[in-house]
Amino acid sequence: MPLQRRAMPEAPTPRASTAPAWRLVVLSSLPAIRSIEGHWLLPAKFVTGMKQYVERWNGPVVVGLQAGHEPSGDLDNRHWLPIELPFEVQIVDFRELAGNGGPLLQRSILLVTLNHVLYGLGQRCREQGGILVANTELTLTTQLQIARSVRGWGPSLLKTGLWLLLNHRRALAEIRSAHGLQCNGTPTFEAFARHNPAPLLYFDNRVTSVLCATPEEIEARFEALSSRRQRLRLMYSGRLHPIKGVHHLVPLARRLRDRNIDFELRIAGDGPLRAALEAQIAQHGLHEQVRLLGTLDFHDQLMPMLRREIDLFVCPHLQGDPSCTYLETLCAGVPIVGYANEAWRGLQRLCSAGRVCALGRLETLADEIEALSNDLSALKALAMSAREFAVQHLFELEFERRIVHLQRLCEAAELRT
Structure with a gap:
């Protein structure tokens, strides 16, 4: 289902929550870890997200987690008293639930990221009075790209690739069985929407209206340039x-330096390549042009910097996961120059807020940056297009569209009974 800018699927119009009192069950891949004192170990970002569901859902909200012992790698993990959580946490055996169902399915709408241990859940929901909504983020192409980047070429990659191919067939069957489908980004919408009766395209991000760039901020950036x-x-x-x-x-x-372009490149974040980047910057004498900033606070540091101090975002992603980075950058009124992975290629067709370059071709990336550095009016037009698109997809709007989608599935189920 190819997407064109003028033919972007219409999301349901946000409205006040009128859903019947169905239970909303979110099955998460986080491990269920509880202290002796009864505290749940959960990331703060996850709890904040779940509170958004609680505030908007007219009915009980349950989080289902599989039993675990090893904490997730989230840096914001902390222990929560059950009384601090406005939702119920249950330990759930995903395989047992998909195989045999149970009371958790009865008069429940389940929002589930596709997982091979949950295949069969759609059928169990149909048998036992539940509604399954599958959430998708990664296409088969992106999964294979990630496997190749992690494992390199060799027997291990071949084995992983075969497993992913077989898993893809089962995932399609589950999508067909689900009552609804929520696709984060254009790649899985294009790949899967035709296989489900009620698909929804959304763009996950963390930007609320107060964080979005103003036209005056964009004007100030380009006046300085x-x-x-x-x-x-x-x-x-x-x-x-x-x-x-x-x-x-x-x-x-x-x-870019060899082309005598007057630029600076700021790199924010952390990870296994940080030491290598530091060494390369020193080796090539790039301290004047390239700065490593470390991890920035999203609200107080990253977004203000993007809005006021950045002219162009460089996105060398080699695979098409629907990173929040895209929408968050556009919300700051900053155009993107990036490789033609599935996520950026599909989004750029809708927003016209940047340039798409051949995957892995550094020269074409440099060509586009050089061209825009010499055509500031074109760069400014891209910045304005970025903001124009992004304000239609702020966090509160995208989240409300998802809630309305779930509401309508519950209302349709009521009509069938």
Whole structure:
């Protein structure tokens, strides 16, 4: 189901919550870890997200977790008293639930990220009075790209690839069985929407209206650029990991310097490639052009910097996961120059807020940056397009669309009974 900008699927119009009192069950991949004192170990970001469901859902909200012992890698993990959580937490055997069902399915709508241990859950829901809504983020192509970046070429990659191919067939069957489908980003919407009767496209992000750039901030950035009071300010933010193409950033900076482009590149984030980046910057004498900023606070540091101090975002992602980075950058009124992975290629067709370059081709990335550095009116037009698109997809709007989608599925189930 290819997407064109003028044919973007219409999300349900946000409205006050009128859903019947169905129970909302969110099955999460987080491990269920509880202290002797009865405290749940959960990431603060996850709890904040679940509170959004509680505030908008007219009925009880339950989080289902599989029993675990090893904490997730989330940096904001903390212990929560059950009384601090406005939702119920249950330990759930996912395989047992998908195989045999149980009371958790009765008059419940389940929001579930596709997982091989949950295949069969759609059928159990149909048998036992539940509603299944599958959530998707990664296409088969992106999964294979991630596997290749992590494992490299060899027998291990072949084995993983075969498993992913077989898993893909089972995932499609589960999508067909589900009552609804929520797709984070264009890649899985294009791949899966035709297999489900009630698909929804959304763009996950953390930007509320107060964080969005103003036209005046964009004007100020370009006034500084056009008067040559500022060099072209580039930025990358995210994990410093091979799957994000971060190892292309310093070679890109070398090419831009060789072309005598007056620029600076700020790199925000942390990860396994940080030491290598530091060494490369020193080796090639790029301290004047490239700065490593470490991890920035999203609300107080990253978004203000993007809005006021960055002219162009460099996105060398080699695979198409629907990173929040795209929408959050556009919300700051910052255009993106990035590789043609599935996520950016599909989003750029809708928003016209940047440039798409051949996957893995550093020279084309440098070409686009050089061209925009010499055409500030084009760069400013991209920035305005970025903001125009993003304000239609702020966090509160996207979340409300998802809630309305769930409401309507519950209302349709009421009509069938």
